[in-house]
Amino acid sequence: MQNQSETLVTVETGKKLGLTEAEFEQIVSIMGRTPNFTELSIYSVMWSEHCSYKNSIHWLKTLPREGKRLLVGAGEENAGLVDIGDGLACAFKIESHNHPSAIEPFQGAATGVGGIHRDIFTMGARPIAALNSLRFGNIDLPHTRRLVEGVVAGISHYGNCFGVPTVGGEVYFNDCYNQNILVNAMSVGIVEVGKTVSAIAEGLGNPVFIVGSATGKDGIHGATFASADLTEDSAEDLPAVQVGDPFQEKLLLEATLEAIKTGAIVGMQDMGAAGITCSTSEMSAKGGVGMMIDLDKVPTRQKNMKPFEILLSESQERMLIVCHKGQEQLLLDVFEKWDLECAEIGEVTDTGTLVFHTSGTKIAEVNAHSLVLGGGAPVYQREYKRPAYVEEIRKINTKSIPLNTKYVASAKKLAASPNLVSKRWIYEQYDSMVRTGTMTTNKPSDASVVWVKDTKKAIVLTTDCNSSYVHADPYQGAMIAVAEAARNIVCSGGTPVAITNCLNFGNPYNQGVYWQFVQVIKGMGDACRKFNTPVTGGNVSFYNQSVLKDGTEPVFPTPTIGMLGVMDDISWHTTLHFKKPGHVIYMLGTPVNDLGSSEYCRTVLGIPLSAPPSFDMDEELHLQQNITQLIRKKYIESAHDISEGGLFHCLLESAIAGNVGFDIETDSNFRKDAYLFGESQSRCVVTINPQKEDAVVNFLNTHNVPFSRIGEVIKDEIKIDAESFGKIGEYTLIYNNTLGQKMAGVQN
């Protein structure tokens, strides 16, 4: 393979690059000849799962993707764009960086953060918040702890230097992620409506620039790497992992936003997966044009890079810009100011074809449209079949589990579950306050609230997915993920407006995995229609499974929901902590005798799998709409949704945050462990100043909101049915310190 142009290309070459035999034949048919190695490489990355969504796009198109607030359609631009009023729009998106992070956690996670921020500012929006959703294996394994340390340090390194606050996220531990961790990063930016930049190439003869970092050999075939199973040999694919430079990204951000203001930019796209290849082809296909590119003009980090290496390099912190002819100097001046590369590498043509040259010789010529999603990239509908485990799980009826009466011991054990304890060991490594808009540092609520400067409004953000529920029932689990995200936003005082999703699954060629995928899409679609939160885009990550001695094991299906809410008046912001003794505690919603898929089942009872918790979407929406009313009428002092760990954990978190205790009574119509620890959905705990209690009860009755007055906030003790569960200080220590102790390798 010394000289690509002379390498004989066959079906076998295609297979080595990850293409199927049929795909190879299709390429030959499109081109009317056998491609050379460089051309085949271009197709292989553009038709990889990562770039083409070939195995998912059919189903993704069934999701609700329209709404009054949406300013661009799903998949049309690098990120979703939502009108938030006051002439402002919010660009937001979530994306996975699972495989790189499993191999090289620090750089994998760091470049995941960098990549998603670029998707936002390439549209002209300034990122103002970041979130992340992380899944790791068993924290008692040294391998897991090494991954946690690396991923967290990587996110911290990149995000902190870049100067955008990491305002929220979620972390779960489950054995199913022991080998294949999940690292999903979300970025949220603000831009004036009408001032966005499109990822489009237009205008015959307009010059094409590459800006930012020089191109190196890192990350070649990263997209292809991301589109295959992780195996024990995956560590040998290390060169497919990119290296991030957050300082360059910070400069690129400032330079890009400044360059947009000059008016010289026609279109722009960041370079992530498949680098120059992807950005040139997608921008050209979108504009219905072609490009002539001279690879010799691309600034490179090392000499003698082969053409396919330059084309496929996934070096970070780069952008492709199409500039208005005659205005090049405006662009050059800005990038000179910020000491960044800015090289003219070609021009826009009207041929619809991408032509790449080096040393005066044409080395590749491919039709742009034929490469891209929505153009010539293949679209598959995979076969699917309900896997046998689903039926097995349905048979596990938690109602028949004997009542466990060791309530205090259970509460303490549950409180120490790594999935429920405070994640401060992690989030204190992230700069969560830079830009001085984060309202939830000092006033925590269920979702993160970020003030939009120069307005009286805030955006409300959350990522949610309980993959145990999804695994147990993908349709219902996906609905719950959307519902919980919405509930978190509503309890914080916001209105849910749209979602981005990160769909993490196993191998789509596995019929059981594909069944999970289809069910999830159906559930997500139904829930998003119900909550009026259209899908603005996102990312699909297949091939998340571990190769074990006796076969492969997919991760639990994990469709992470990144939801955006808007709070038009920041005085609606509602916090989760109990304010003071004497306030009355109400549970809104209907409790159910249900322990399905609960953390209590897993941690205390040792039942790893069971049916998902009960859920009714109409009840859920009704509850949420009325919580919003309670908040706007200033009726409630705090709101916190009931999720993992059930009612007890919900109360515990509010008490710890307020440094107070609570005294409640359970309902004898329910088994006590289900009442305290069950995770049936569509419930929330609110506290009320006694003076407003009558008004609230009146409101709840008139609006048919089911409620129970369960007790009141007291000084510093937890009491349930007159039994002391201990002092709040004891639980606070467990809550705050457990994760740090686990990370230090302390077993308990």
Next chain:
Amino acid sequence: MKFGVVVFPGSNCDEDVFEVFSSYLGMETIKLWHKDEDLKGLELGDCIILPGGFSYGDYLRSGAIARFSPIMKSVISFAENGGLVWGICNGFQILCEAGLLPGALLRNENQQFICKNVHIVPSSNQSVITAQLTPNVALKIPIAHAEGRYFADEATLAGLKQNDQILFRYSDASGNVDAPSNPNGSIDNIAGICNIGRNVFGMMPHPERAANTMVGNTDGLKLFESLLTSSKIFS
């Protein structure tokens, strides 16, 4: 009185501190670009701020490159002539690297970046940023740094104490300076100091992040207000 906020490549708290001076306090505030030597008309009696961030990426020691930038030549001579210079976080690191403040900022004791609210208590009211603060009353101010462990050798530390140069110490919420309140292992719980001429200040905590009601904490604003009020008295 005018304020100049230096913008290094990689500064990321420049906007935040700019906003406090210009929007919240209504003061005339300008930005100073790292490549310039021009102080754009700032005079003695005005104040230069070195903001937080990762100047030049800080892949080397924090602040080690920034001290050589063109603007720092002017900042150093401004300071040597008695001009007010306030470094926050990365700005503090740069001032130490530039020799305008004694000591150094080492990697945090736990080897990790730490971002959280901490409490600091003023140790001296003999500076413009502490003069109006209530003695022994702790302020809640966030920190966000990986290299914030203040260190000075014994002789330097003795000098700091003798000359009343320690401005802030990490404390608990009641103002007690103790070991558990020290977030990063700083010697003697030191969170901020000034030079012997009392015109150059450096601190690791970020008062600009506790300066508006939206974020629910205005303890930091007190330092800015002290600066405005007392710079007249001290000048």
